Amino acid sequence: FDPFTIADIRAEGLQRLEIGTVLTYLPLAVGDQLNSATSRQAIRALYASGLFQDVQLLRDGNTLVVRVQERPAISSFEIKGNDKIGGDELNQSLKNLGLAEGELFRRELLDQVEQELRRQYYANGYYDVAIESKVTEEPNNRVSLKIEVTEGRVTKIKDINIIGNTVFDDQTLLEQLELRATNWMPFQRSDRYSKQKLVGDLEKLQSYYQDRGYLKFNIRSVQVALTPEKESIYITVNVEEGDVYKVKSRRFSGETILNERFLEALTTTRAGDIFSRKEATESADRIEAALSDIGYAFAEVTPIPEVDEVNKEVSINYYVEPGKRAYVRRISFVGNTGTNDETLRREMRQLEAAPFSKSAVERSRVRLTRLPFIEEAEVETKPVPGSDDLVDIQFKIKERPPGSVQFGVGYSGAQGFLVTGQITHTNFLGTGNRIDASVENNTISRSINLGWTDPYFTADGISQSISLFYRESESVIRFSSGFNSNILGANLTYGIPLSEFVSLRAGLGFEEVALETFPGTTSDEVLQFVVRNGTRFSTYQFRTGISYDSRNRTFFATRGALHALTLDLALPGSDLQYFNASYRAQTYVPLPYRFVIELNGSVGYVDGYGNDDDVPPYENFFAGGPRTVRGYRDGSLGPRDTPFGNEFGGKLRTTAQAELVIPLPIESDGKSTRLSGFFDIGNVFAEPADFEFGELRQSAGIAFSWFTPFLGLLDLSYAFPLNAKEGDRTDRFQITFGSGF
Amino acid sequence: CSKDGKVREPAELQDIVNPQLRLSTVWTARAGEGSGKYRASLDVTVAEDAVYAAEVGGRVYAFDPNTGARLWVTDTDARVISGPSVSGNAVLVGTMEGEVIALKRADGAPYWRSTISSEALATPVGDGNLVIARAGDGRVHALSAVSGSALWMFERTVPSLTLRGLGKPVIDGNRVFVGMDNGRVAALRMADGQPIWEQAVAAPSGRNELERLTDIDGALLLDGGELYVASYGGEVACLDGDTGQVLWRRAVKSYTGPTRIGDIIVVSDESGVVWGLDATTGAAAWKNEDLKYRRLSPPAAFAERIVVGDYEGYLHWLDPKDGRLVARARAGRDPIQAVPVADGALLYVLDTAGRLAAIRAD
Amino acid sequence: CSADPDRPPPTNPFRPEQTSAREQRLQAAELYRLARRTLESNDFAGAIQRYSQLSLRFPFTDYAIQGQVEKIYALYRNYQPDEALAEADRFLRDYPRHEHVAYVQYIKGLVNFDRDRGLSDALGLDTVRRDTSNLRRAFDDFALLVQRYPQSPYVGDARARMIWLRNRLAAHELTIVEYYMRRGAYIAAAKRAEQIIAQYPGAPATLTALDLLAASYDALGLREQAGDARKLRQAYLATAPREILPQERQERRGFWSRWFGSDRGVEPPPPAG
């Protein structure tokens, strides 16, 4: 229509909205010139507001008539039948999409949701799903939406078949993969097919071969086939193995920045070794980490294999691209409503106003996720506008409830049945300090412990912990020589890191002990001790210890070693002056075919010093039982008291355990079960001088330990005492479980 | 018409008022454990002197066609996934380890073994001097029938998601027809494997991998110069054998092969509906929905009627004129996925548990 | 098979079109008064329910629009911050020129202001160390209110809260400077201190920031910069002593009480009609 100046503006078709609203979004006003350009612009502006389904500009004389049809609002929105996929995170994503009661309805929104739901079902292995959405008109320009999902059967992997593998058998290769064919395990989820997991698995297969010298290994093709009833999936992987390659040499190219000496130190691929892609990529990562230590955050180091086909050798050329140097301006945290900023910032390995190191930032993110009160941490690097080498880093934190209550039940030969309860709060007032209270009750003793730990007493990670405990033990019932001891104590300890595997522990302790003796059952030695020292005494102790721990796992380790030297000294001026020194060693020697040799050894020596060399009976060492020498009843080795012949313990204990770990077929990575043949040797002596090799009791047998989801660590052992002397109490079969360790 | 509950409930069977055939089982035999938990293309093959069957455990059997007595059994000690088929004096089977194994027809003695590029999912077929074997990765291998040595190889890419199983190639004189997973049929020259023609039966359509499935898994039917093809992509088509030109198409989605009786082409579709199509025009003569969702085996012709097996081991006979159910028999409890084979007066049926039965109708 | 149970029978007598417009307004007014009384009796959940009913059954009356304003207030008092903010944004989008727009903007500020105040705030414990993004959003909401609706009755209270928020944000930044000093990252500490001085000039934390700035430059051996920092500190002390009293004393004067009581005195505005 021909242009005219607007005298008045009128709106038609408004239901829920007001004329004021239209005028706000309409870029035209009375007196403006209306022509094809401005009218097109006006229509686009009204559509952009998202309020209207249809907009028309009409002319009535000099009045501009804006005829609109409002978008219907959603009166009700419902998804039915989606119990496998859904829950609140689906509703949340739908809300963000704009599909919630009260929002305005758009048809393409519904298609988007349907596609998203179908994609999620396929990703979880539900190929048989049927999704149907219904839109019903309702009065007052409203619509109600209903999406009906019929999930059908889940599709499981029936068989994964690898063709063309000669060097490694199917079983070894299949174990590397995350996807597994359906096996006997209940609640198995690894047989659900997902494309991402398959891609990940193919990479694992590729690196399994390339880490063992098969540089030219290649996956020729992969077929994923579905049965017509859509209940099973067959995966076929066709591979070509190629030959084994050895490393000939290594060289560095590109802009290396660092001098040769540093680069040599950072790479571990030596000439003559079998080529391993893992070694090559790890060396490249180390160079990248070194470069990013001086600000080359975006450094890229690619190990390029230069292959000499004739004699099957490869020389690795580390091509370095340092990229631009960058610095970090600010690090900020979002989402920590329950945690202090400092509690997170002290985990950072990247500082502000410092060179930007991507590996340091990633390490910081991983450290955050390891905090007990953090569930998830994501990091985002944003360049600072106006500068070309400054970045800001933002960590998005998702917190986890810090408190936890644990109950455990246990049983061990020495302590009988054991019930433990523990309450921990890992983020007291957001400071990251941990407070815990635990109660333990078993047949021979009851104890209550209260603990408070600050992992970052100093910014560099020296930890401080304070604990109070009260322990009542009635050893009159169990084996020992008939006395009760009630100990009330407190400890202040500091943990000081000395190097990446060595840490020092130092601190002070105070103990108030009360002994109870019973004329009928207490042994003479204890009675003499009480005569000399009375029944109540308090000791001030200096506790220290240094430990080297490079084991790769706390339980069922397969590599590394542990050496722990501890000394508890009752200081002069306390009622009793004695010291308790012990050394414990544990080394793991991996053997081929996943066998492991575990060697344990321990020496403990307690003695008085200065004028009285009396050692309180409850500090004596005992031997026998699962922790020391299996096959003998708990604590039954060593000197006996007079006149009842109960075990009295001794000042010196020496034990050694050698175990050959046998790999189990059912659970190959040995994370929660361990079967081993063992040989134990050890004993307790009243005085160090009494040590005699012949007296050391020996035993050999089979042990099985298993991490049960409910009972904690379960230890079973069946042992044959080899040189039991008469009077020894032997137990061939011994069991302990629960947190009694 | 209950809205929720499981998708696709198998239809209940109604009794047959007056069966037109009196069926009796002449003999039954056990061919090992059958296809076990796998979905395999193990079917029974009938020759003049013997009936052959194989099992996933690796054993291949030969039985006397009339008495069912076992002539010989050989353990190939491999996971047999397809076959057996007869070629000249050899019996051929395909394995999951990508091997084609030939045994002497007379006594089952090992003849030769040859490795192809992937799982031999389709039954290898041979014309006495050349054996055509199809591998799961989309390659068609031609092996010498005498020594198993590779002669030529034809290859097409395989879609990222396919239906398990491959169609049995059909040899016709100096050419072989192959129905592929990408919904196309190719005619290859037996001499050198060069493609004579290639024709798309169904084009992949739909937004996700599942909707784009167009496999031709059922066996092709060559009859009088025309080739009848059923594809999962939603089309049954009739192609001219020489040029591959499409004579007619019909929108029926099926993963099992068609069969012919009189001038009716019979195909059972993916949801268990049995269709009768006019052979020359493709128009739907009749459609029987009584066996919906009963996971039907490929149909076959026997005693002038159509026979098809289902997932509970029943055999159903339909009248070719109007598709009505006219007779029913039951050999065992286990699903019948292999196509029943008629030879003279007997119908040989193999179920997935390895039970082989010979049935007579009069 | 059974018809879809929840499809209303075709001849549904309750379809509003069949009643006349005048009768409709009467019913709407009645429902609105009922909703308002529930609101005033602090039964916020019940009020929210009635307001939704009002806008569902009589969507085109001005009562419904007024109901929407009061529903936002009810959601805020019912500790549903996300829904309150969503309703508020929807209202501002639909009715940008409504007379109560300033009130809705003010409520948005209040929602963000109170959102993270948990138990430890109520106990008066020092939560200055935690995530401040909601406090920043509250600051921006109030700033928008003051800038866009200068004569609205809520500007006074909004400005007071903005000052309190600014001091709170400055104190938060200060804890980070203190940490970097302890950690020995002196340039990081200096840069953060400079940012506090530049961004929050009036806040009491700025004074301590200046001390730390001088200390960090000393540690780095940049004596001139350390001298500048000390000179700036003197200048600060001279110009606005009252404004930057140390943080604690300002709190104790009971700027307004932290408890849940008095600062919630803000009632929704009376209805238009």
Next chain:
Amino acid sequence: CQLVYKLPTRQGNVIEQKQLDQLKLGMTREQVTYLLGTPLAASPFRTDRWDYVGYYKSPRGKVSKRIVTLYFEQDKLARMEGVEDTSASAGIENPDVKTVIREERKEAAESEREASERDSGVIITPQ
């Protein structure tokens, strides 16, 4: 050096001698930033001078620090201080390779142990 293994602290710019040698009087601020990067320690209250500070403290406490101050008149480089003394530049220019390797090894050991604890479902209250 002290016994306790502390975290390394690196602050400020990485100052490389070969970049410093290319500095010439009269250069504009952009040219200087192109060579040395943004001066992290520059103070907003003194716009006429840029301080490039490099600082590194090794885990054992060995500190290497370097300060280069550039004075500008009418946005042109007029005077330079600290450009020659290359005493501490080694510590600033080169990464502390020993620490990098040690940190990587420590991280790998910790993450492997932590992963095993998570898999085996044990909740170890760290001592």
